[in-house]
Each structure stands twice: as C-alpha cells, then as structure tokens.
Amino acid sequence: MTRGIVCLAALTLLVLLALLGPAPFGLKDGPQAPPYSKPDWLDRSVASTVILNVSGVSKASAPLTWNYAAPLRVALTGRLESGSVRWTTPQGGEFLLARGPETGSAVSLDLDARDIPFKRSVGMKPFDNMPALLFPSKGGYRLSLLGSGDVALKIEGGRWGWLGTDQRGRDVATLFLRGIRISLIVGISSTLIAMLLGLSLGLLSGYAGGVTDALIMRTVDVLLSIPTLPILMVIAGIWGKGLWNLVLILSIFSWMGTARTVRAMTLSLRDAPWVDGLRALGAKRNYILFRHLVPEALPLLLANVALGVPGAILAEAGLSFLGLSDPRLPSWGRMLHEAHIFGAFTNGAWWTILPPGLGISLICLIFMDIGRKLEERADPRLTQASMKQAGLEQARLDQMEVSQ
C-alpha cells in the first residue's frame, strides 16, 4: 500500500517537473559553462563558474573573493551607456576592460578573454594568457563600473550547477528536466495508441473469427518473431527522426500483446452463458462488444498500458542512444548517446551518464509498479490462469524483448 502511494507521488512529481520544465529552477538552455564542468558540490578545490553583475547610473562595483588558481575563461557581456568598466586586483593593479561611448547611444559588449582585440584594448600582447593576468593571485578583486550601464563578467571555472555540464557546456540538470517530458510523452502516447490498435484488432479477431482471425493472429506471430530494434532503426533512419514519427513507429510494433489478451478475453466471453443471455434478449453485436466486453476488459487493459510504458520508454531511449532521434530533442537516450560518442569516459564525466540512466530506470520502475497494482485491482474476476498466461506474461515478455 505504502509502495503504491510512493509510486503515485513519484509519478505526480515527475509529471509536475515535466510540465514546469527547467525555467522555474533558474536553469537555462544552451551552453552555460566550460565543457564537462563538474557538479558544484563535487570538488571544492576547483573554481566554480561565477557571474559578476554590475549595473548602475553613475557608479557601481561588485567585489569578488577568489581562492583558486586562475580561471579557464573570462568573458564580459552587457551594455555600457557611458564611462568605463575596470578590474582591480588585490595588489592594486587596475585594468580598463571596456570604455563606453563619449556621446550618443549605448554600446553592447560581447568580449571574450581569448579575443586578440580585447587583449590589445586592455594593453596585453596577443599571445598573453589574459585570465592568468587578470587573476594573478588569491584575494579580493573588484569589478567597478564608472558611468552607467549594465555589464556582467563571467568567470568560467571547472564547476557548474547541480549536475555539471556536458560536452557542449550545457547544464546537465536542464537537459535532465527536459528529458522527463520526452520520456513521458513517448512512453504514454505510444502505449495508448498501441492499446487502441490492440483492442480493436483483438476484438475484431476474437469476435469475427475465421479468415480475419487467422490473418490478424498470423500477423501477430510474424511481428513477434521479427527482431524489433533493427526494424525500428531502419524505419527511423528512413522515415525521419521526429518525435511523433517515433511514437507512431513504436506503437506499430507494440500492439501485439494487447491484441492477444483481448482476443483471448473475447473468445472466453463470447460463449459465456451471460453473453448468450444477452443475445437471447436481442442485444446487437456492437452493443455486447462495447457495453459489456470493452468495460470488462478495460481495467486489465489499463494495467497493460502501465506495464507497456517501460517498454516504449526503453525502446525510445535505445533508439536515441543509437543516435536515431532528433538531435534537437533533449531526451535521456540522446544524453547517453552524446556521453558515449563525445568522450565522457576519457573525461571521467560520470555526471553525464548517471542522471539520464537512473531517470530512465526510475520511470520504468514506477510504471511497472503502478501496472502491477492496477493488475491486482483488475484481477479479482479475471484471474484465470489462461488469461494471465495469454496476456500479461506476454506484455512482460514484450518489455523484456525491447529492453535487452
């Protein structure tokens, strides 16, 4: 019971996070810090990435206490209306970083310490290491604005955020939060579509019988004995890699279990005495199907959906891991793909591997548990061994198939 509550709470939290996205947590998309920055809490001896903001009308300054070796990169951005931006070292040295316009409109600044013009304007030689010169020692520094404007000095160290950065310097926490949405959308929608397909084909197969039945069931057999991932790969490679293409492809190849369950159920109920009774009362076929058989099957089907979601999520992750997903969609599988091909290993960047992997596993475990709970709820009347063997074990097998 408590486990069910924990699962539901976790699912609610995930859905909430998926809806909110990274913005409310102050997390931004795009490159934020140097590639493969460590998580902030991991290694305190490395400088963190700091952004110093100064803005004002006549005069403003921001102090900084620096206890590390010189940073990797320094960049100055913002807009300057008048006056100048200065940098004071603990020894009392002063660098004139930028000068505003004498008259007229404000200038916008986008200066990087690796740019030669920037070095020259500060009075350094083109091959000088500017960050090292700006940060000669530990101690108190000061960024001051003499004039009016709004500038930010970004001092990039080797640490960033909750979960560090990936090979492009993007925040892993942002990508992780974005990945929840993709996983949930793909998992739930493709399983729902597959369930509807399986339900209709299973009903058709079980109720119509004859050639239709044979045709559908042979299709099921064939689809179940073709290796799924290669065919998904080929189709994704040819069809295009969009999100909804992926959903469609996944659902086309995962309705078979549901169809078998529904067919078995329809067959066992078709000749049940109470269905005979309904027929004797003059009930039409559609009435029996949709007013009696479908509601009867629904709880078990819902359990099947929940049990099928992990399979779809794992399949999506697998395809993305193989690089067969839209590079613009930040899914968990994609994160692992990039970690794998862009050398997260040679950088020892485990923080790009653990969060997406654990995220996928967690979401799958949650849905498995919810599925089991629903299954137990749905079972009391439909617990016959035949049903279980025909349907639910099949559903689990399908998952096994995709996950391996």
Next chain:
Amino acid sequence: MSALIKRVAGSLVVLIVVLVLNFFLFRIMPGDPLVGIMDPRFSPEAKEQLAAQWGLDKPLAEQFVVYLREMLSFRFGLSMMTSVPVWDELKNRVPNTVALLLPALLLSAALGLWLGVKAALRRGSRVERLVLLSGAVSFSFPSFFVQLLLLLCFAYVWPIFPLRGTTSIPPPEGPAAFFDYLWHLALPLFSLVILSFGGWALYIRNMMVKALGEDYVLMARARGLSRRRVVWNHAFRSILPPVVTIFLLSLPGVVSGAVITETVFSLNGAGRFLLEATNSHDYPSAGAAFFLLALLTVSCNLLADLIYVLVDPRVRREGAR
C-alpha cells in the same frame, strides 16, 4: 511430423515477410535511395546514370527478382559506400555477433534457471531477494546504461578490460590472438548475462512456485521420492514447455540487443554494421544486415520449436497421430 512441417512453414512465412518488407522499406519510403552517395550538384544525366548503375531505373518487379536472387544467394549486392560486395563486409562480422550472443544466451538462461529454481525452493531467502532485484533490473534498466556503467567502472576507473573493439591494435599473433579476442569479448558477454539472467530467474521462480504447489508434487512427495526427483523430474519437468516458449519469444529481443551492445563496446559485429549502414543511407548493406539478423532470429526460433516438440510429449503425440 505434421507439427514440424507446420513450424517450418511458419518460419518460411516469416522469412518471406521479412524479405518483402526489406525490399519495400527501402523503395517505397520517401527519399531518394541514392541520397547517400549523390551530390546535389550532380547533373540530371549523372543522376540517371547513377540510378542505372544501381539498377534503380528498372521496373519494380524486375528489381524485386534481382533483389531476391542477391538475397537468397547471400551475395547481397554491392555496398553503396565502399562498392565492395556486402557479403565480403559482413562475413567477418557475423561470427563476432554469434560469438557474443550464443554464450550470453546460454549462460544467462542456465544461471537464471538455476537461481530461479533455488529461489522457488527457498522462499524469503537471500537468493529469492537477489532474483527479485535482478528481475526488476533486467526489466527496467536500459541495457546501454548498465553497459556504460560497466565500461566506466572496469575500463576507465579500474582499467582491466579494453574500452572498445574486438581485437587489440595491432592484433597479436598465434594463440595470443585467441585470448585477446576473449578478453575483448568478456565485458560485453558479462554485461549481457547480468542484464538478462534476472528476467529468466524471475520467470522460472514464478512458474516453479506455482508448480510446487500442485497436487502432483504433493503426490510425488507422498510416494517418498527424493527431493531432487520431486523438484527436477516432476515440478521442473512440467514447466519445461513454457520455459522453452519463453526462450523462443525472447530471441528477437536478444538479437535486437546485439545492435546496442556492439555499439556500446564498439564491437565489429553485424548489429553495428546495420547501424552504420542505416546512418550512411547504404541501403544494400542495411538490408543485408537486417535480413541476416532476421534469419538468425527465425532459425533460432525454429530450433527452439524443435526442442519444444522434444520436451512436450503432448505435441509429439499429436504429431504422431
């Protein structure tokens, strides 16, 4: 015998579907099949010439006949990327895939079987908890994640296994080559066993628990048979047919897993060949690799079917009748 013939016929149907699907997937889908090798700046005449060179200007029916001939003779035509016969590219890779999958399958099934029976016999023991845990892992942890973690631990942090590849560079000579090969195969094999034995164990445990509660087991016990005979000859014997069925149904998944495993460990196998061919729009190669993987699945299926006939006396009797 009729049961056998039916199974063989079923496999043939699957193969025919795969062949047809394989042909049409690459020709009906949107996109020019020559997109991978064609420069957009080519003149229309050059495009036509290229299409003629690859036989794409002929009517579909004729293309299909040529395709069937190439597939069934195992030549598979020329690779669009390298202009080398696809079979020459594939023949070195298929053995690697088989050498990875077959031991992995057998080891994980054997381990799962042993642990599953053990867990069913000792409910609530540590073995059972291990089985439940590893079952959950194998159903919900993505294989590539576990494999990446293994790589991170045993090839980067504690480098006792190679990070990538099927052989060292340069490859060693003589008997050392064999051990080098095994050394490269060890971690992928281990990862596959770790990932799949839990599923097996969970299944076998569930079925064994059910079987051990049946009346005939009680009867066998009452007859004073040894514990071993009761467990193996009565309870386990009765669940053998469904075990074989599950074995059969898990095969496509195992073959699918080859693609991912070979990609993670950069093994030179048929699965990764399929991925590379798909990514570079090399349709003859992708088609050939897909066909081979499907063939592998279907033949394993057939083999499992034959074993099923052997283990289930009911099917045998039906066949004899």
